[in-house]
Amino acid sequence: MIFKIILGIGLTxxxxxxxxxxxxxxxxxxxxxxxxxxxxxxxRIIFFHVPTAWVCVIAFITSxxxxxxxxxxxxxxxxxxxxxxxxxxxxxxxxxxVTGAIWSKFSWGAFWNWDPRQTSIFVLLLIYGAYFALRSxxxxxxxxxxxxxxxxxxAGLTVPFFIFIIPRIVSSLHPDPIINPQGKIHMNPxxxxxxxASLTGxxxxxxxxxxxxxxxxxxxxxxxxxxxx
Amino acid sequence: xxxxxxxxxxxxxxxxxxRSELRTRYALNxxxxxxxTTLAIILFAxxxxxxxxxxxxxxxxxxxxxxxxxxxxxxxxxxxxxxxxMTLHLIAKPSTVFFGKLLFNxxxxxxxxxxxxxxxxxxxxxxxxxxxxxxxLTIFLGTIGLSAASTIIAAxxxxxxxxxxxxxxxxxxxxxxxxxxxxxxxxxxxxxxEIAKAMGDFQVMIAYFVVIIAVSYLLFDYVWKD
Numbered sequence: 001m002i003f004k005i006i007l008g009i010g011l012t013x014x015x016x017x018x019x020x021x022x023x024x025x026x027x028x029x030x031x032x033x034x035x036x037x038x039x040x041x042x043x044r045i046i047f048f049h050v051p052t053a054w055v056c057v058i059a060f061i062t063s064x065x066x067x068x069x070x071x072x073x074x075x076x077x078x079x080x081x082x083x084x085x086x087x088x089x090x091x092x093x094x095x096x097x098v099t100g101a102i103w104s105k106f107s108w109g110a111f112w113n114w115d116p117r118q119t120s121i122f123v124l125l126l127i128y129g130a131y132f133a134l135r136s137x138x139x140x141x142x143x144x145x146x147x148x149x150x151x152x153x154x155a156g157l158t159v160p161f162f163i164f165i166i167p168r169i170v171s172s173l174h175p176d177p178i179i180n181p182q183g184k185i186h187m188n189p190x191x192x193x194x195x196x197a198s199l200t201g202x203x204x205x206x207x208x209x210x211x212x213x214x215x216x217x218x219x220x221x222x223x224x225x226x227x228x229x
Numbered sequence: 230x231x232x233x234x235x236x237x238x239x240x241x242x243x244x245x246x247x248r249s250e251l252r253t254r255y256a257l258n259x260x261x262x263x264x265x266t267t268l269a270i271i272l273f274a275x276x277x278x279x280x281x282x283x284x285x286x287x288x289x290x291x292x293x294x295x296x297x298x299x300x301x302x303x304x305x306x307x308x309x310x311x312x313x314x315m316t317l318h319l320i321a322k323p324s325t326v327f328f329g330k331l332l333f334n335x336x337x338x339x340x341x342x343x344x345x346x347x348x349x350x351x352x353x354x355x356x357x358x359x360x361x362x363x364x365x366l367t368i369f370l371g372t373i374g375l376s377a378a379s380t381i382i383a384a385x386x387x388x389x390x391x392x393x394x395x396x397x398x399x400x401x402x403x404x405x406x407x408x409x410x411x412x413x414x415x416x417x418x419x420x421x422x423e424i425a426k427a428m429g430d431f432q433v434m435i436a437y438f439v440v441i442i443a444v445s446y447l448l449f450d451y452v453w454k455d
Contacts, residue, residue: 071451126402133398137389147385150448154381154403157444161406161437 007208011201018047018194045103047194051202053096056124059089059206064156067149079145080221083135084213086152088206090128097121120162127155238321242329250337255307260300260341267292268348279355286415289349289356290408293375295397296341301334301379302396305387323453324446327380331442334376334383342372359421363414366424370434371411377438378403381445384452407437 066082069075100121101111112118134151138144250256271288280288308314317326346368349356358364382400389395414430 071448123402123405126405130399130402133391133395134385134389137391137395139390143388146451147388150381150451151385151399153448154378154441154444157440158403158406161433 003204004208007201007204010197011205014047014194014198014201018044018198045099047198049096049099049103050195051199052092052099053121054199055202055206056089056092056096058203059085059092059210060124060127060152060156060159062210063089064152067152070145071149074142076141076145076221077218079148080217081210081214082145082149082152084210084217086128086131088209088213090125090132092206093121093124093128097125123162124159127152131155235322235325238325239329239332242317242321242326243332246330246333247336249307250333255303256300256337260296260337261344263296263299264292264341264345264348267295268345268352272352275353280353282355282419283416285353285356286412286419288353289345289415290371290412292345292349293342293371294404294408296345297338297375297379298397298400300337300341301376301383302386302393304330304334304380304383306383306393309387318453323450326453327384327446327449330383331376331380331445334380335373338372338376338379342368356419358418360418360424360427362424363422363427364418366431367411367414367418367434370431370438371407374407374411374434374438374441375404377441377445378407381441381449381452384449388452403441407434410434410437 063082063085066078066085070078070082097118100118104113104115104118105111108115131148131152135144135148138147271292308317321329350358379400382396382403386395386399410430410433414427414434417427417430
């Protein structure tokens, strides 16, 4: 309960700060954000877009790890956790794609232009979609769990190829190479605080939703088991 | 005497599949007609226009990808349907079955790709290869990667209720990294780029099929055992 209250207050502050703090050429106090050349107000999306993208990757890795745990132990609880993480990951993946597309419209003139980063998130959506299509087509519980785990492991291994292959193939318009060419964090202190707070907040939201859904799924599973007995 | 897999047994499984295929021609007939009809559609669509190098390279691998999907979906499904799965369980280790099937798919796909490329060269006027070394290596490595990923996915969908339809859905995200890189190097071959400049692409292809085969070998047990 305390956790939820703190989380609620924290994210509210992040949202207000991210949207309302004024952007000025030379910030002189903690409550002012710097103007990012070429982006201006469009840069504010970073407080919401990057955290959702971050969470959907975390969720994918979580799902993968629980899948491995299931193959190792055959304990159905791990499969429940795996599919729950995948479901939330799918949700955050959609949010990341939508926020990115909206930003793309204002910055590049089109909602979608197959920028390498857009391709990466698109593939992640495809993997999630294929994962759930596979699960829906297998009725035997143990078999469904095993095959889903195997598929997510194989899919997980293709992700590094996107991290390394895509940058080599196509040049990207995504802000990171522009804002952060040396790969270091150059954010203004205020911006950095808000960004980290947002990242933490979104991760905490994901963690909370995950636990909530796992508890629900466990009860549901127990109910089904009773009905079958 | 704990070998990774028994070579003789794997070859035996391959020979079994080969004979079965010659007897029934399930895959061969479907593949040949699929390639022909797909190329016919491409020719109708293109009509008298000349597609660019980029589009020519992409279309080639679209044909190859969907031909592979239609031809290799039945790798394990046919075993399920004929009730021969139990026999295979009794006589061979899972890894042996996997490599036997992989070998069969590899050769099937090689033959299919040769057929596709020959037809493509004959029928698509803008498809002119300037760097043959790049092109042949691309076809070779691309075929290995394609068959490796397709074999493990085929094993997975053999247990599902929507076997044929689900196959390209599951395969595409897995194969996309490979497809992107082979399309790029095919484009290089059409543009006449030196092979030295394409080495990075080949390294990625090799890394890809090594990873896929290794993980398939490790995970096949979980798919194969009921």
